[in-house]
Amino acid sequence: MSGLDSALAAGRRAAEARMRDTVRLYSQGPDVFDRSTGQTVPGPKSTVYEGKARVTSVAQASGEDTQAGDREVRLLEYLVSVPWGTSLPSGTRVLPGMRVEVVDSPDARMAGLILWVTGAQFGDQATAWRISTEDRS
Template sequence: MRGLDELLARGRAAARGLQRERIRLYRPGAGGIDWETGEENPADGATLFEGPARVKPAAHVGEEVDAGEANVTLRDYVVSLDWDTPALPQRPQVGDRIEVLESPEARMVGLQLWVTGVGYGSTATAWRIGAEDRQ
């Protein structure tokens, strides 16, 4: 196992070096619609994590779907956190949100993603979260 542990340590250090974005992973609150004004009332949610991450597209194509009366294009992303990230106050779940706060790619700042899945593994080099952009 010593050889595997050394290999994983090198892989995890390399993955950490690719984390060029800063994100906020949060669980949205129970906002709603103000029926008098017709505007959405955002509710503060619980921040689960804020820190460095790698955000990259999983594919360069999107899937168009109907959402109510509008067409929406779904684009898949993989968000990688440091494998050694401490346990979060709550495990991320489908529907949680990720916001890109900082990035050397200025067009990514403000990107809003929806968590679609979370992977765990003892031989992974990073903690990977599946997400999608719903535009």
Template sequence: MNELDAILAAGRAAAAALARETVAMYRPGADDFDWSTGTTTPAASTALYTGPARVKPLSAEGREVDAGEQPLTLRRFTVSLPWAAPVPPLRPRPGDVIDVLASPDARMAGLRLWVTGADYSSTATAWRISAEERS
């Protein structure tokens, strides 16, 4: 192991220790609408990851937007998965969902985030995913 690998290993261990939330990341499927009955059947989703993560807001304030004539507040988060986490079957993409299943901070449990992007780097200490809360 060279010096860089030793530094990265220490940084990755420190980042993993900060992963105190449990999250589930998945890709929602396309719902099926039956025109003859007028009913929508929710589609199955594709699981991408379930396990420890660090969920960190980027700031305490949100950005107000209008979506379909309805006001929304968007808050940005960074979700860091441990470097050693299993690689998901599909790369996350905008529109994928991250649910916070458990957290030492009870206010975080139940938080739903939408993926907006993901960072890739061989010298990162964690796999960081950009996401936003829409409320």
């Protein structure tokens, strides 16, 4: 094992040790209108990853105000780091529009937070796999 490989392995162990949150990464099908009840039902969820992660707000992001239907919302950016060696089901890619739900966190205020994926960063010299997200609430 080269010096670089040893340093990366140590960095990945350290990054994973800081992953104290549990998240669920999923895609969701389109909403469906139920004519019998007159209600819109959320589309089916397809989970592609559930496990440990580190969810952090992006400090330099000031947030962006935008219109969503009849109300104004503030888009806040978060970075979700999962273990570098995480594998997804065959043929699955992380795409914008997928969602990350914080299932559990030492910070109880984070539990239940739904984040929308905006992108993912890959790299053979990274210590974690990072997914860019935003809170659209």
